[in-house]
Amino acid sequence: MAAINRDPRTAPHGTRNDVVLATALAVVAVCMALFTDPARRPDAAGWVLLLACYVPLVWRRRHPLLTLAAVALVVMPYHALGNNPFPPTPASYVALYTVAVTQRPLRTVLTGAAALCVAVTAMLTINTHQAIELLRTSGWIIATLFFGVDVRYYRQYVAGIVERAERAERTREEEARRRVAEERLRIARDLHDLLAHTITLIGVQTSVAAHVLAADPERLDRETIAKALDEIAETCRTARGELRTTLEVLRAAEHGEGRGPLPGLDGLPDLVEAARLAGARVEQSVRVRQAPPAVGAAAYRIVQEALTNAVRHAGREPAVQVELYERDGALRLSVTDDGTGPTPGGTPGFGLVGMRERARSVGGTLDAGPRAEGGFEVSAVLPLTTAVEGTR
Structure with a gap:
């Protein structure tokens, strides 16, 4: 609950935690790529691109939009090579969630729509079947964005409660000092x-x-x-x-x-x-x-x-x-x-x-x-x- 209530940009040890998160997700992605159909297993370039898409997550708190753009730039050539589409998915969702939870709702919606349009357009030029599959699973992208927006509003609500409590405490202290x-x-x-x-x-x-x-x-x-x-x-x-x-x-x-x-x-x-x-x-x-x-x-x-x-x-x-x-x-x-x-x-x-x-x-x-x-x-x-x- 403390991690949910706290703004990720002001959390202590944010960079260290993001390094641990990126490393853990990269390990999961490698396991997903290994235990799959050998025909769709990434080649040497695919492995490099797969691991590279998790590197920008280290800076997701300080530069969420740039992190999403960097992940997209690495994921698109990965898919263009015909590799397994599932291993890079955690990096994409984490980048989308970070944008939703740190940016204003309007910017989040515009960013999500732009990312979805760019991804579908790029996939149509590469593989029509994968583009249709991306549209079919776009509900998960929308759900991730709305979940991030909801967490953002919840944090603002908690921050408002804390601020009112602190203001009331300051008022009580000032009243006590005045009476003294x-x-x-x-x-x-x-x-x-x-x-x-x-x-x-x-x-x-x-x-x-x-x-x-x-x-x-x-x-x-x-x-x-x-x-x-x-x-x-x-x-x-x-x-x-x-x-x-x-x-x-x-x-x-x-x-x-x-x-x-x-x-x-x-x-x-x-x-x-x-x-x-x-x-x-x-x-x-x-x-x-x-x-x-x-x-x-x-x-x-x-x-x-x-x-x-x-x-x-x-x-x-x-x-x-x-x-x-x-x-x-x-x-x-x-x-x-x-x-x-x-x-x-x-x-x-x-x-x-x-x-x-x-x-x-x-x-x-x-x-x-x-x-x-x-x-x-x-x-x-x-x-x-x-x-x-x-x-x-």
């Missing part, structure tokens, strides 16, 4: 949102403690230092809990389980309180009745990153306004501060990129930049539609 890339991007966003926020708060609280220690070593404000250290410890515990939750979600995803509850709008008060502990003066206004989990999670992460940037870049004790409200079927949020924003020429981070990706993930948009009256503003529009929720 999306999951890696999601993990990167989650870890950035978690670690950047936590590390920023710890840095601010540590700076407060260091400032108190360096301001007046003789009169230490032990209560302020203890409060700053307690806040650092609490922030570390919170970060450890969130990191554990994230890792549990990832392990559950590896086993085909759900991702677990997403952070939503109900977690905004905790973000505001953490920013206040870091020294920011935060005011919030939340006028949203309900939001899909995906939209709520995106809003939570955007507000978290915006507050982190405000604490980090807006200076000491910045005034921050967090506002969320619903209008025209969308959740609209804005986080503004009175600081200077990121330092010009500083190393760019992934905060703004991550916020825009969060907004785009639910079909929304996000703008961020300095305000004309001073400070920095992050604003986003997140659609509150069931269609967007279904895509998550």
Whole structure:
């Protein structure tokens, strides 16, 4: 079945196999010539022509039409000498089959018809009886050609199945790579949102403690230092809990389980309180009745990153306004501060990129930049539609 399914022109060791085939058929032809009527046994020239008609079969895969022509040119003088007509028959049929299985059907039919006409015409000039016998057995020639065409179509059918299977496999692999890339991007966003926020708060609280220690070593404000250290410890515990939750979600995803509850709008008060502990003066206004989990999670992460940037870049004790409200079927949020924003020429981070990706993930948009009256503003529009929720 493998030999039938495979295109003979692309089969491995084709020339070697054709040498073996030509040799085996030549041996059969010699046996047919020997065990026949001694009166019709080939003479010296007949033996040479008989063996010579099998030589072109060695190149039948690379040059099928030339092989058929070469076999015909050798077989016709063989028959003209009145030798036994049966020994060269295998070479003729193999050459015809090769043409049929490698060429287009129209070319095969034309080639077969031309070969039959030339053979009959040549035989009529040599031996009328053999010409009539050739016409009588022409059904075998037609059957050989149709068999070759049928094998050709079957190989094309098998090749189509294999190609579709390979295309489907490539599609599955591309889909798997796409999902892996999306999951890696999601993990990167989650870890950035978690670690950047936590590390920023710890840095601010540590700076407060260091400032108190360096301001007046003789009169230490032990209560302020203890409060700053307690806040650092609490922030570390919170970060450890969130990191554990994230890792549990990832392990559950590896086993085909759900991702677990997403952070939503109900977690905004905790973000505001953490920013206040870091020294920011935060005011919030939340006028949203309900939001899909995906939209709520995106809003939570955007507000978290915006507050982190405000604490980090807006200076000491910045005034921050967090506002969320619903209008025209969308959740609209804005986080503004009175600081200077990121330092010009500083190393760019992934905060703004991550916020825009969060907004785009639910079909929304996000703008961020300095305000004309001073400070920095992050604003986003997140659609509150069931269609967007279904895509998550």
